[in-house]
Amino acid sequence: METKRCSIKITNQADYIDLLKLYNDTKVWDYLGGQRSSQQIEDRITEWINPQENCHYWTVRELVSGAFVGSILLTPHYDGEYTQISYMFLSSFWGNGFAFEAVSQVLCHSFEVKTYKKIFAEAQSANTSSCALIKKLGFYEIKRVIRFDAEQVIFSIDLPKP
Secondary structure (H helix, E strand, O other): OEOOOEEEEEOOHHHHHHHHHHHHOOOHHHHOOOOOOHHHHHHHHHHHHOOOOOOEEEEEEEOOOOOEEEEEEEEEOOOOOOEEEEEEEOHHHOOOOHHHHHHHHHHHHHHHHOOOOEEEEEEEOOOHHHHHHHHHOOOEEEEEEEEOOEEEEEEEEEOOOO
16 A cells, blocks of 8 residues: 555565564653563564454555654454554654554555444543544544553544445
8 A cells, every 4th residue: 555655565574673663662652551571572573474364464664765654553452342453653753644644544445445344543541642643533532441551542433434
């Protein structure tokens, strides 16, 4: 997939070093439960490169330079009923619209190729930038829960009507 500024491809072994950069960007983990151990990072990257059947992982790169920007994930939500979209972008790319552009494309693609009736997104309420992005993408808040020792906002977006 491509957008005006991004290339979005299924994550593979060639993305390993870039994914390590993402996991070592401490700002990324401020609202994601904190830094992970080396073994947790290794396990997670392996999972992204070799996903389970109901999980999808994409690597986002800047179209012109090929620079790694971040990742987008489509995985089962914690409630087990719906699918969740998540994203992590290097902090050096924050505030430039890359996340909105890339996540919008993945959402459109996901509704076109899958039979999702709705997709969830979840963010810490303290992460006001992420919550604002999720709302800008068209999600609406459905509830708040305490998870990972912090208040989380669960959002939903419904399959667009034809």
